[in-house]
Amino acid sequence: MSDIVATNQTILVVGGGISGMTAALEAAEVGKQVILIEKRPFIGGRVSQLYKYFPKLCFPTCGLEINQRRMNANRNITVLTMSEVTNLQGEAGNYTATVKISPRYVNANCTACGACADAVEAEFDNEFNYNMDKHKGAYLPYNMAQPQRYVIDPRMIGTDDAQKARDACKFDAVDLDMQEETVELKAGAVVWATGWRPYDANKIQPYGYDRIDNVITSVEFERMMDPFGPTGGKLVRPSDGKEAKNVAFIQCAGSRDRNYLKHCSRICCMASLKQSTYVSEKYGDEADVSIYYIDIRAIDRFDDFHQRVKDDPNVKFIKSKVANIVENKENGNPTLNGVDTEGYNRYANEHDLVVLAIGMEPSVDKDTFPIEIKVNDEGFIEQDEANGGVFAAGCSSDALDVNRAVQSATASALRAIQVVNRVAQAEG
Amino acid sequence: MATKEYSFYPGCSSQEGASSSNYLKSVNTMCEVLDIKLNTIPDWNCCSASIGYCGGGELPRLALSARNIALSEQHNAGQDIVATCAACWLATKETQERLEMDGDLMAETNQALSEAGLTLKNENKIRHMVEVLIEDLGYDELGKHVTKPLEGIKIAGYVGCQTNRPFGIEGESFENPKYLDKFIETMGAEPVEKYDKKVSCCGGALAFSEPEKSQALIKDIIEAAYDGGADMIVTPCPVCQMNVEVYQDKINAKYGTKFSIPVTYYSTLMSVAYGKSGKEAGLDGQIIPAKKLEDIAGK
Amino acid sequence: MSDTNTSMVEKYRNNFLKEVEANVEEGEWVKMCMQCGVCSGSCPLGPHWDHPPQELFMMIRAGKRDEVLESTSMWMCTSCYNCIVRCPRELPITHIMHGLAHYATRLGIEPKNQPTRKFAQLFWDNLARNGRVNELKLGISLYFMNGIVEGIKTALGMAGIGMGMVKTKRMNPMEILGGHTVKDKKGFQAMIKKAQELEAARVDN
């Protein structure tokens, strides 16, 4: 990796999700040198795990395909996957980043032919599907994974399976001796695009995510719709594989709550409205959806979508924060207890499946940023002079939907360019 | 381990001849085994539980607990105050917090206390006996003293409300606390899995004023225990113990059920497991006798 | 209607929220409710509330003074604290309920025949007298709170339980002759009196 060229006119982008990719592309396409650091073995981030986007109900991989093509075509971008920034020092125009690169155990020779995967037996929890299923010990994270290169799960190293994988490769692409390495990279400006993670549903005890099989999160529900996902695209419930037609969505699961996340995660209302259409997509008129909400936050043009779902006779809206969920031990149905506050109606409703519209929290914990940076109580990076040449993009700056994240990322690219252009001038 | 000393607030119901005098008995036995010394707060008064609000306003109620804390500071200086009754613990701890946060309230309270010749510094920790067992001794230590493991007994750990909310035990969830189950295991018995009435309310003080309403709640608590295959119920709270145990006949009469399930304290459970006699364990305080425990104690 | 009540109506005119904020324990929290209803859904006695907590809060904001203070609802509170731990805005709902009940009582407009109200009053009187609760006296006065005839019925109904308690030494018939008290009764009562004065003073000005 010593062949990576980085100067203080280089822009370092941390995070290869939709925001990081956008920032990297915007900068690279006006001729800037960009290094993109991604923790996972592939770029694309959370959007690659979504089935559809609201409000167009189009497919994230569609835009991803274009962005990946742009990345591949652009020689100004260096992508480092399975890499993390462990330290960052300096000031605007002169940063040094320490980057830890974990071994992929597969080198550039890989043609993604899949022979290694065919050869191994071992399986491991599949993070891409939120551990709802398993992937082979040698695997391609998902169909469109870029770089299009297999990964050997570190948990397989040292086993016979690992050997089998190596022996199966005709191109010496499997390198079991690959070691973790640490490199130091210079950079003039940094775009911080580490994104978000779903809030830990186990912490929302009244909803029994840890106790009741048929209570799942919205991100898991999203994966179920993928034909290549854990259920092969079937909308069925975990406990018994029964078709999930009567589905409840619980809004603000972990958000707007002093016990969990104080902030509103913005996307969850639209996400549930979108996911309600999944149920109709699968079961047509048999779909029976209930959305339990405090306020439906479908702002600006999204409200059209909200209205459309509202007009669907198979979708009910209940203004209520569900008090708790108990499992009907006979049929495995979760029973939701609470009060519809529009006129005080007490309910105890049984559903096939309950989806927690899980909140969005920053991927990086508040106090673990590798450099002094202004972060608010919620853990999002505030825009502040004091941040020098480090600019937040996307969900590291606030709970954002995709189009707002891309907007934010595009802006952060310009701010980074301003810095490296100043450097360039200074250096003549 | 060296002897552990605490300033002890027994509370009204633990008094001799009162509804949970058997609780106190078993606690004393248990503490003896565990080498815990309880120094009772001299001349302690009632905490007004959570039902005193009608007559007593905010300040008078705070004054009640404040007096106990002040007396403890005076006589058991520096010792954590430990209560065995959920209501006592809650009222006292709440008082301490409120006075800590609100300077004016603190001043007013001290004004009132001065009438009784007391002043409050409000520096001691207020703890529940269960906290002491878990945090100061730990499950391993509790297990060490078991001489008669309670094998073959399936027990529903009924935590109830006030030992669990709003403070609860550090590291436990409000909806599904596990410490009672761990006690039960530690004592060699088997806890009921997924006992989903674990933290449901028994009606508390309303058992007196709204018997029908509270007995409906109690019924569910007992039913769930039976559904879980429980031989008995164990609880850390005197109000829960009383409500769940003594109304079973009335519930049977009203709902045609055949409830007759013993309800004991964790301390009773432990005393038996520690090889103490039924009497020392307070088993003679059972209105519905805990046969299986008696058998073990009798061995 | 008590004088305090009339003077309060005078003092706060139609602004019941301000009245609650100034006079009800933890009343200043009422405005923070966002009407999610998790408290209403969490209450074990929920079905028995005419107006669940979140609705009471809305009614307070809407200035429905009498409906709120004369309601039996807050007397349904079993102090289980479910609402408090689940409230996303951390409202001390249990205390606000107690506070409303107490405030109504102080104004003399509480629902007179609400059994819990009676029991709660008895409980307080009982402990205020001796500093400690005398369960037997409390029990007996409780049975007779609705009059002799009712009382005897209840007492007979409870006799079985009473006997059980006596047998197991968890109830002592001799207590009727006195029973537990604090030693420093004088100081204790003076303290309560002072506290009550201080609190009254708060309300009056």
Added chain:
Amino acid sequence: MSDEMKIGAYICNGCGLGERLDSGQLETTATRDGKAQVCQQHDFLCSEAGVKMIQDDIDNEGVNRVVIAACSRRAKTDAFNFENVSIHRANLREGVIWVRPDTDEMTETTQEMADDYIRMACAEAKFSKIPEKSGEQGINKNILIVGGGVAGMNAALEASKAGYPCTIVEKSAALGGATAQLYKKIPTKAPYADPEDTGVDEMIAAVEADSNITVHLNSTTTNISGAPGRFAADISAESGSTETRDFGAIVQASGFTPYDANQLPEFAYGKNKDVVTQMELEALAKEANGGAIKRPSDGKEVSSVLFIQCAGQRSKKEGHLEHCSGYCCSASIKQAMYFKDQNPAIDTTVLYTDLRTPGAGGENFYRSGQQKGVIFTKGIASEVVDGANPTVKFKDLILDEDNDLEVDMVVLATGMVPNSGQPTRAELTDMDSEDAEAEKAGEEVEIRVDVESILNLDYRQGKDVPHMANGFADSHFICFPYETQRTGIYTAGPTRRPMDSYQAREDAVGAAMRAISEAENAGLGRAAHPRVGDLSFPTFRKEGCTQCKRCTVECPFGAINEDEEGYPIYNESRCRRCGTCMGACPVRVISFENYSVDTVGQQLKNVDIPDEFDEKPRILVLACENDAYPALDMAAQNRLEYSAFARIIPVRCLGSTSLSWITDSLNSGFDGIVLMGCPSGDNYQCHFVKGSLMAQERMSKVGDTLETLNLEKERVQTFEISITDIHRVPQIINEMAETIEQIGMSPFKF
């Protein structure tokens, strides 16, 4: 680049290709049929050695058309990335062996597939040129910014910081726009508890102090001609003077107009002076400047105020706005604080249905409002009764009862109407108007609409950027929010989407970035999104052109103008290189150097068509390279099989499909044709907006062609394919194969 063309074909034997295919045979096909002057095999073509082998031929043998017979064009792009040559991929892996079973009886058809793909790649190579920039425009770093509100100003400031000179054209007499009319703004920093100063004065000062920024007040753009890299804008002042300036790109930050509350008589607006809009309250607050706010009617200090949210918004009622303006909830909280901060005793009530304060800041601000005693009531106002004090009648949704409240003043949270100029001709044709009729008839019509144009573009298709729902300037909205249908023109602020002052500022930074990017790339002759970097651009054979205007009308980006004789003018840097014009041209005179009627036409002509009685039909699949082709690749990745009779050709956009390809393939004996484009309609997924729609329209007419050839209409079918239709694409191909089995082979095999 030397005109002398030299094709080098390189056949990979890796990934099982060697085992499954007769590489010798492939080599013969490449040299004999494909006319490849150089042909080499390699067991691991994408390896350093393999790549070097090719590079050596380029350097030493003068190979300038490289045919890679290996994996899909989407694979190993980093390895097969040679400069100054054209690269053509024969997809033998994803396109052949991965979609066919490995059995002896199948080897023959599988080999035929592979041979055909090599012929096709060579044919494409033969007819492609290596694109070079035209030099139609050079780099012009000047950015034109239309609108001098916070969005416009911030776009200028940020672009200037990056070294790009900006010119702001502001219609009014001063900078600052709507924000300048505010007393304070919604908080933008933790703890998000109190209104903040708007900071607009500082901004104006900064703009004025920036020597890199030129400001034209009282001015508008009366004409904008040209294209990215060479826009020429007439900037006309009220005074009458006009100057013309050149720009590389444009940011449109024309803001919004507050909704006209006169359309809300039910709320007594206009009737009762004390019913005001949020904007009007800002004026009152400014006047009070921290002191007591006085109401308009009698100057009485306001002691109670009620805010009606969503006034005239989120409603399908005639004259109302369907959208939610997004910022009004926070704005009402802010305004309630104007009162509370001055005197906590003032009663402030916000009447809402959904309180919308998203994000970290939003929820904190909501709580802060409650903390300060603002009362929030979930309810719907039905009427404001006029009177000395207005009385608001509303349904309280929580208490489920009708209620009313008399207050000193009522504030209507009315929404934003975007200043997005005139509808385009295309939009007009969707409207029912004289103009529309005329436009459909293809007549020259001067667009007569009561809205003033903002940009006054000298574009064939209309004077402003096309609109999306609710009149907001168009954008792809999700993945590529800044992409409008007018290359080099980027919208920012409320003209694009309803938003508050701070969001508008931030939005403008992104728009500035895009403008800079386009100015730079246009200068280098490179295409903009989505074919970033593509140097090719459309040209036409004038002698063949019939001036039919199809290309100028159908271009999704309004790139093409007409000269006085009606011949097309292409404006290459406005072009996104989708080829829709090429598909539109009935006389096939439009082409790109590396993508033309021939590059595709010759491929299908070079497919070997077996004799009718061999029972080996041929199915032509034209697949959109953006979605359908990746779907086909992924089907292969998952080893989903499809008919060995299919021959797939990726196209830039189905909109570029020339009818001649259909007729030619039918004539040359293809038995079936499958066209795969992107979903069209309101939620279109076509990266070229309406390419797939255009294709469908054209294909609807193919029926006639088939009739004249008296062929069954089932032989040509068009499908809308999403990139996720991985299981569906092989199915579609197989179904076509079955159809052919039923209706029989094409008689046109010679």
